[in-house]
Amino acid sequence: MIPLSWILAFSLALFFIGLFGAIARKNAISILMGIELMLNAVNINLLAFWRYLYSAHMNGLVFIAVVFAVAAAETAVGLALIISAYRNRRTITAGDFDSLKG
Amino acid sequence: MPTVNDFLLILPEVVLLIWALLILLIDLWIPDTKKYYTAVLSAAGLVISAGCAFALLGRTGSAFSNMVVLDGFSSVLSILFLLSGLAAVALAYDYLKRNAAQRGEYYTLLLFSIAGMMLMASANDLIMVFLSLELLSIPLYILAGFFRPRLASEEAALKYFLLGAFSSAILLFGIAWIYGSTGHTDFPGIVASIDGGRANYLLLLIGAGLLLVGFGFKIGVFPFHMWVPDTYQGSPSSIGAFMTVATKAAGFAALLRVFLVLFPAEAPIMAGILWGLSAASMIFGNTVAIAQMNMKRLLAYSSIANAGYILMAFVPYGNPVIAQEAVSSALFYLLAYALTSFGAWAVMIALEPAESDGLLLQDFSGLGRKYPWLGAALLISMLSFIGVPLTMGFWGKFYLFKTAVDGSQIPLVLIGLLTSLVSAYYYLRIVMFAYFKPGEPQIQPGRWASVVAVICAAGIFVLSFIPTPVFQFAAQMIMGMK
Amino acid sequence: MLNDYLPIIILLVLATVLGFLVLIIGALFGPRRPTQRKAAPYESGMIPYGPGTRRISVRYYLVAVLFILFDIETVFFLPWAVVFRQLGWFALIEMLVFIGILLIGFVYVWKKGALEWE
Numbered sequence: 161m162i163p164l165s166w167i168l169a170f171s172l173a174l175f176f177i178g179l180f181g182a183i184a185r186k187n188a189i190s191i192l193m194g195i196e197l198m199l200n201a202v203n204i205n206l207l208a209f210w211r212y213l214y215s216a217h218m219n220g221l222v223f224i225a226v227v228f229a230v231a232a233a234e235t236a237v238g239l240a241l242i243i244s245a246y247r248n249r250r251t252i253t254a255g256d257f258d259s260l261k262g
Numbered sequence: 263m264p265t266v267n268d269f270l271l272i273l274p275e276v277v278l279l280i281w282a283l284l285i286l287l288i289d290l291w292i293p294d295t296k297k298y299y300t301a302v303l304s305a306a307g308l309v310i311s312a313g314c315a316f317a318l319l320g321r322t323g324s325a326f327s328n329m330v331v332l333d334g335f336s337s338v339l340s341i342l343f344l345l346s347g348l349a350a351v352a353l354a355y356d357y358l359k360r361n362a363a364q365r366g367e368y369y370t371l372l373l374f375s376i377a378g379m380m381l382m383a384s385a386n387d388l389i390m391v392f393l394s395l396e397l398l399s400i401p402l403y404i405l406a407g408f409f410r411p412r413l414a415s416e417e418a419a420l421k422y423f424l425l426g427a428f429s430s431a432i433l434l435f436g437i438a439w440i441y442g443s444t445g446h447t448d449f450p451g452i453v454a455s456i457d458g459g460r461a462n463y464l465l466l467l468i469g470a471g472l473l474l475v476g477f478g479f480k481i482g483v484f485p486f487h488m489w490v491p492d493t494y495q496g497s498p499s500s501i502g503a504f505m506t507v508a509t510k511a512a513g514f515a516a517l518l519r520v521f522l523v524l525f526p527a528e529a530p531i532m533a534g535i536l537w538g539l540s541a542a543s544m545i546f547g548n549t550v551a552i553a554q555m556n557m558k559r560l561l562a563y564s565s566i567a568n569a570g571y572i573l574m575a576f577v578p579y580g581n582p583v584i585a586q587e588a589v590s591s592a593l594f595y596l597l598a599y600a601l602t603s604f605g606a607w608a609v610m611i612a613l614e615p616a617e618s619d620g621l622l623l624q625d626f627s628g629l630g631r632k633y634p635w636l637g638a639a640l641l642i643s644m645l646s647f648i649g650v651p652l653t654m655g656f657w658g659k660f661y662l663f664k665t666a667v668d669g670s671q672i673p674l675v676l677i678g679l680l681t682s683l684v685s686a687y688y689y690l691r692i693v694m695f696a697y698f699k700p701g702e703p704q705i706q707p708g709r710w711a712s713v714v715a716v717i718c719a720a721g722i723f724v725l726s727f728i729p730t731p732v733f734q735f736a737a738q739m740i741m742g743m744k
Numbered sequence: 745m746l747n748d749y750l751p752i753i754i755l756l757v758l759a760t761v762l763g764f765l766v767l768i769i770g771a772l773f774g775p776r777r778p779t780q781r782k783a784a785p786y787e788s789g790m791i792p793y794g795p796g797t798r799r800i801s802v803r804y805y806l807v808a809v810l811f812i813l814f815d816i817e818t819v820f821f822l823p824w825a826v827v828f829r830q831l832g833w834f835a836l837i838e839m840l841v842f843i844g845i846l847l848i849g850f851v852y853v854w855k856k857g858a859l860e861w862e
Contacts, residue, residue: 168442175435182428191424198431202438209442218823219447223389225819227434230396232816234430236809237403238423243805244407245416254424257417263834283848290855 167208175201188242188252192235199231268325271332274315274340275380281307282373289366297364298355304369305351308376312344315380328448329387334739336384338593339515342600343383346508347376349604349714353500353611356708360616363409363498371401372504379512383519388437388447391516395433395480398512399426402505406497414619418496425479425489433476440469440524449523456527463527470525470532477520480513481569484542494562495619502558503607506565507600514572514596518589521579529580536577541677543570548681552688557610558620560688561603564647567685568599574678575662578669587668590737591661597732598646598658598722605643605718609636612711613703623692627701636705636712637696639719644689646722649682654722657729806858817846 174197181194203224210220246252269276285307289300315337324331350372358364378398385391403426407419441447443465444455455461478486494502525532547567554560572595575588610621613629613636630637646655659682666675695701705712725732785792820842828835853859 178431182424182431188420188424192427195424195427195431198428199434202431202434205435205438206441209438209445213442214445217445219389220441222823223437223441223447225823226389226393228819229816230393232812234396234400234427236813237400238427239805239809241403241407241416241419241423243802244410245420247802248411248413248416257420263831283845286852287848290852 164208164212167212168205171201171204171208174198174204186253186255188245188254191254192238192242196231196235199227203227264326267323271318271321271323271325272330272381272384273318274311274344275377277314278307278311278344278373278377278380281311282370282377285366285373286370289370292366294364297366300366300369301351301355304373305348307373308344308347308351312341312348315340315344324386328450329390330381330384331386332384334741335515335519335589335593336380338736338739339383339511339596340380342511342596343376343379343508346504346511346600346604347372349608349718350500350504350508352710352714353503353604353608354498355710356706357498357500357611357614357711359708360706361409361498362616365408368405368408371405375399375401375405376508379508379515382512383515385516385519386449388440388449388452391520392430392434392437395430395516398509399430399480402426402501402509405501406493406505408498408501412617414496415498416496418493421489422493422497429476429479429486432472432479436469436472436476438469439465439472443469452524456524466525467528467531470521470528471535473520474517474532474535477513477517478539481510481517481573482566483539483569483573484546484566485539487543487546487566490566491559491562494565495556495558499558499607499611499614499620502561503604503611506561506603506607510565510569511596511600514569514592518576518592521576522585522589526580526582526585533577533580536573536579537671537674540570540573540577541674543567543573544677544681545570548685548688551685554688555622555624556620557623557626557692560623560692561606561610564685564689565603567681570681571595571659571662571678572599574671574674575665575669577666577671577674581669584665584669586737586740587665589740590733591658591665593736593740594661594729594733595658597736598654598725601718601721601725602643602646602653602655605639605715605722606647608711608715608718609640609643612636612705612715615704615706623695624699624701625703626692626696627699627703628696629701629703630697632703633705635716639715640696641693642719642722643715644693647689648686652723652726654726654729657726657733660729661733803861810853810858814846814850817842 178194178197178199178201181197182191183194185191185194206220206224206227210224214220242252245257249256281304285300285303288303289297292299318332319337319341320334321337322331322333351369354368358368375398378394378396378401381390381394382398385394403419403423406422407416409415410419437447440452443462444452444460446452446455452461456466475486479489482490494505497505521532544567547563547565547570551560551563551567554563572592575591575595579585579588609629613625614621626640629640642653646653649656649659659678663675663678666678821839824835824839831838
C-alpha cells in the first residue's frame with residue numbers, strides 16, 4: 161500500500177499549488193480555480209487520514225461530503241459575482257478592480 | 263438519534279432559519295412597491311428568535327452528539343447577533359428605498375447570515391465551525407454586492423468573496439491537520455485525545471496556526487485586513503455597519519472558544535503570534551485611519567484597530583484564571599463596540615444621500631447646530647471610540663487593559679494606550695467638523711437611522727453608569743464555558 | 745515497495761516507444777496525397793462549418809450554476825440511503841425536510857424566472 165506520508169506530501173503540494181495560483185494569478189476565475197485546488201487538497205488530506213488512521217468512525221467521510229457541498233455553493237456565488245462584474249466592466253482581471261482606494 | 267431536547271437547545275437558530283425560508287417564499291408574492299412588509303416580517307422573526315434566546319438564557323447543554331453546545335457564552339452572543347440584525351434591518355429600511363434597491367432578498371440573506379453567526383458561537387465541532395462560517399459568509403458576499411450593478415458594490419463583493427473563500431480554504435486545511443492529529447472533529451473528542459497523549463503535537467500546532475490565519479481574515483486583524491476597507495466602503499452602508507459588529511463578533515466567538523478549549527497547551531507559542539497580531543493591528547489601524555477622509559474607510563480602519571484591542575486581552579489565554587477574565591472582557595468590549603459602531607454608522611446613514619460611497623468628513627460640517635440630536639449621537643460615539651470616561655468605550659477598554667495587565671502584558675498595554683491617544687486625533691477631527699465648521703448637512707428622508715443612532719448613543723451613555731453589573735453578568739455567563 | 749511499480753513503468757515505456765514508432769514509420773514510408781477533404785478537420789463525417797471556438801451564450805452559466813447546486817445535493821443522498829434501514833422513520837422525515845428546503849429554493853428560482861430562456 162502507498163504510505164500515508166506520500167499522500168500527505170501530494171496533498172500538501174496540491175495545496176501550495178492552489179495557494180500560489182490564488183495569490184499569483186490576476187484573473188478572478190483563475191484565483192477561484194486556485195481556491196478550488198486548495199479545497200481539493202483538504203479533501204485528499206481528510207480522506208487519507210480517515211482511510212489510514214481512523215476508518216473506524218465515519219466523521220472524516222461525512223466532513224468530506226460537507227466540504228463538497230459547501231464548496232459548490234461558494235463557487236456558485238463566486239461565479240455569479242464574477243460574471244456580474246464582467247458584464248459591467250468587460251474585465252475580470254483582479255488588478256483592474258481599483259475604484260475603491262483611500 | 264436526535265431528540266426533541268436537541269432541537270429545543272438550538273430553538274432560536276431553528277426559528278430564524280425557518281423564518282428566513284418563509285420570507286424567501288412570501289417575498290415572491292409581495293409587489294415591489296410594498297417591500298416594507300418583508301422588512302417588518304424579518305424584524306418580527308428576529309424578535310421572536312431573540313425571545314427564544316432569552317428564554318434559553320442560563321440553560322446549558324450540548325445537542326446533536328456534541329455538534330453544538332448551548333452555554334452562557336453562546337446565549338449572550340446570540341442575543342448580540344440578533345440585536346445587530348434588528349439594527350441592520352432598521353438602518354436598511356429607508357436606506358434601501360433611497361437607493362432604489364428595495365429587494366426582499368436583503369432580509370432573507372441577513373437572517374441566514376445571523377443564523378450562521380449564532381451557530382458559530384455555539385459550535386462544538388470543527389465541522390460545525392466550518393459550516394457555520396460558510397453559512398454566515400456566503401450571504402454576506404451577496405449582501406456586499408447588493409447594490410449591483412454599481413461598480414463599487416460589485417468590487418466590494420468580489421474582493422470580499424475572493425479573500426473570504428481563500429481564508430476558509432486555509433481554515434479548512436487547519437481542520438484537516440487537527441483531524442489527522444487526533445482523529446476527531448468534535449471538541450470533547452479532540453480534548454480527550456490530547457489529554458490521552460495520542461495527539462501529534464506538531465500537526466496540532468500547524469492546525470492551530472492555520473485556524474488562526476482563517477479566523478484572522480474574518481475578524482480583520484493586521485496582516486489579513488486587506489479586504490476590510492474596500493469591502494466596507496463599497497458595500498451598502500447598513501451591511502458595512504452590520505459587518506463591523508456582527509461578523510467580527512462571530513469570528514471572535516469561534517476564535518475564543520476554539521483556542522480556549524482545544525489549544526491551551528499551545529499557548530506559549532500562540533501567545534507570541536497573538537501578541538504580534540494585536541500590536542500590529544492597533545498600530546496599523548490607528549495610524550492609517552488618520553489619513554482617511556471618507557467616513558466609511560475611517561470606520562473600517564478603526565475596526566481593524568478595535569480587533570487588535572480585543573485580541574490584546576486574549577494574549578495570555580494559557581493561564582486559566584486570566585482566560586476567564588479575558589473572555590468576559592472581550593464580551594463586554596464587543597457589546598460596547600457594537601453600540602459605538604452602530605451609533606457612528608447610523609449617523610452617517612441618516613445623512614448619506616443616494617448613490618454615494620460614504621460621506622467625506624467635511625460633509626458633517628454644521629451637523630451639531632442643525633441637528634442637535636444626531637450631533638450628540640455622533641459626539642458620544644466618537645468619545646466612546648476613543649475611550650473617554652462616561653462612555654461604554656471607556657469601560658470596555660478599561661477591562662481589556664486590566665486583563666492584559668493581570669496577564670503581565672505591560673508593553674502591549676502601553677502600545678494600546680499610545681494608539682488610543684493617536685486615535686483621539688482622527689475621532690475628534692470628525693467632532694470638530696460637526697461642531698466647529700459651518701455647513702448645511704441634509705438629513706435624508708426616513709427617520710429609522712436617526713432612531714438607531716440616538717438609541718445607541720443613549721445606551722453608550724446610560725450603561726456606562728452600571729459597568730460592574732454588566733461585566734459581572736458577562737463573567738457569570740461564561741462560567742459554564744468549556 | 746518500488747518493485748510493485750516496475751511492470752507499470754515498463755508498460756509506460758513500451759507504450760510510448762511503440763506509439764512513436766508507428767507514427768514515425770507511417771510518416772517515413774506511407775504514401776501522401778492530400779486533398780481538400782482530407783485536410784479538413786474531422787467532425788464525425790459532417791462538413792465543418794463556423795469557427796472552431798464558438799462562444800456559448802453567457803446566459804448558459806445560470807443554468808449551469810443552478811444545475812451544480814441542485815446536483816451536488818445528491819452527495820447527501822448516498823450516505824442517507826446506506827443507513828436508511830437502521831434509522832427508519834427519522835431518516836425519512838429528515839430527508840423530507842431536506843428536500844423541502846431544496847424545493848423552496850427551486851420555487852424561488854422558478855418564480856424569479858431564472859429558468860426562462862427568453
